[in-house]
Amino acid sequence: MSRKGVGLAAFDRSRITSAQYASHGSSLRSSDAAALETQLAVFRSLLQQFAQTHAKDIRSNPSFRAQFARMCAAIGVDPLAASSTREGGGSIWAQLLGRSVNDFYFELAVKVVEVCSDTREENGGLIEVRKVRESILQSRMEGAPDITEDDILRAVGTLKPLGSSYSVIKVGSKPYIRSVPKELNTDQSAVLEAVQVLGYVSVSMLMVNLKWTRARAQTALEDLISEGMLWVDKQSVEWEYWSPGFMLTAQDPVQLG
Amino acid sequence: MSNPGPFPFPREYSFPPFFTRQTNLTTHHAQLVKWSTLVLSYCRHHRLFKLSLTPSSTSSSSSPEPGADELFHNRKLDRRLNTADIREVIDFMRKDGRAEYVGGKETGDVAWVYWRTPEEWAGLVEEWVDATGQKGTVLTLYELTEGDATLNAEFHGLDTELLQKALGILVKRGKAQIFGQEDSQGVKFF
CATH class of the missing domain: 1.10.10.570 ("Winged helix" DNA-binding domain. Chain C. Domain 1)
Structure with missing residues (x-):
């Protein structure tokens, strides 16, 4: 059917076809964009609806909250992305989620900061997440919704945009919140990990279990004392170096002897 | 107690x-x-x-x-x-x-x-005197700490020496006057 035109008219024809292609392309694009926009709008309103209907559950039910957070992560949504420079108007998700999720974590973050600064003098700014949770739960009224360690970790995450020194580090297998910007060297981490077992260590325990020399064990312990991260008990046969975390434990500390 | x-x-x-x-x-x-x-x-x-x-x-x-x-x-x-x-x-x-x-x-x-400072004890005594309308009356120190009238007051059973410290503060402020001898002291509130 199509045949190559000859003569000058062929040039005109090809110009027209390419113009037609272009216009068709752009109409396709715009209809695609419109469709996407509708989808996004639907998704947005559904998510909003969901967050609104379940706001209470999100705030009060820790496992529901965890599920919600996981769902958001799966679809590539960060419910806590607080400041978005592109939108200009604060977090799109903050608007979508009716602030309930955001506020929950921000309020929790304030409590985490309180616990950390209240105990900083006694623990040198390093506290186990479990202890933070315990003391937050303790200070709350009867019947207040439960919170999980996972919530606390997320709450610490919300502090990042503030350029804060709060971070989560792992000592052994346990997460700690560090509220003083200091790095632990490997020996110090090893000691803190060993302390988790009984609540305390001594020089000879470190020498036996980690195969360290006396000087090395002594140095690591003294470093941690000078960071305020260990307390010393000189009334035992051999000096014992205790983790201040054991002061906050609900149950009695490990019985001696 | x-x-x-x-x-x-x-x-x-x-x-x-x-x-x-x-x-x-x-x-x-x-x-x-x-x-x-x-x-x-x-x-x-x-x-x-x-x-x-x-x-x-x-x-x-x-x-x-x-x-x-x-x-x-x-x-x-x-x-x-x-x-x-x-x-x-x-x-x-x-x-x-x-x-x-x-x-x-x-x-x-x-x-x-001092889980209560002498000033705080003084304040409590003063409040009590005020609340029970005993300004102008003379009370013995014994009455204040051991008397039935103060059974529900927090300063009931207060150490005598500490009570005297507290009353001393009220005296200085011109709110009270202490009379009498060592073991039979009385105090008048204004």
Whole structure:
């Protein structure tokens, strides 16, 4: 059917076809964009609806909250992305989620900061997440919704945009919140990990279990004392170096002897 | 007075290093704050107005009387705060106006523990006099602390010497006047 035109008219024809292609392309694009926009709008309103209907559950039910957070992560949504420079108007998700999720974590973050600064003098700014949770739960009224360690970790995450020194580090297998910007060297981490077992260590325990020399064990312990991260008990046969975390434990500390 | 029962010791009391003076300055400060809070709440619980700081020789009994012997010696852990460290706690409390050596000296073997300061006791007495409309009447010191009329007042059973300190403050402010001899003193409120 199509045949190559000859003569000058062929040039005109090809110009027209390419113009037609272009216009068709752009109409396709715009209809695609419109469709996407509708989808996004639907998704947005559904998510909003969901967050609104379940706001209470999100705030009060820790496992529901965890599920919600996981769902958001799966679809590539960060419910806590607080400041978005592109939108200009604060977090799109903050608007979508009716602030309930955001506020929950921000309020929790304030409590985490309180616990950390209240105990900083006694623990040198390093506290186990479990202890933070315990003391937050303790200070709350009867019947207040439960919170999980996972919530606390997320709450610490919300502090990042503030350029804060709060971070989560792992000592052994346990997460700690560090509220003083200091790095632990490997020996110090090893000691803190060993302390988790009984609540305390001594020089000879470190020498036996980690195969360290006396000087090395002594140095690591003294470093941690000078960071305020260990307390010393000189009334035992051999000096014992205790983790201040054991002061906050609900149950009695490990019985001696 | 009814027996208040055993004092619920805080968690740090079961923490062995709590009884050793901490070498790190910051940690030591945290330790002093905790001890000071503990001393105050312990004394408030047992309504002790002063503490004798030197260990008594009869500390062998398994259930000691409420006092410094019980407070500074955790028998379960076999840990005790030594006298020098106790003095450091008291000195720390003195800076806050929450303790004072008896006789107003720089040191001593007995210390007042002010879970209520003399000013606060004075305020309580003044409030009570006001509330019961006894301005202008003369009350004996015995009536104030031991009389039936003050049974429900917080200063009922207050140490006599401490009461006198408190009343002394009211006298200075021109709110009271003290008469009489040593053991039969009376006070008139304005």
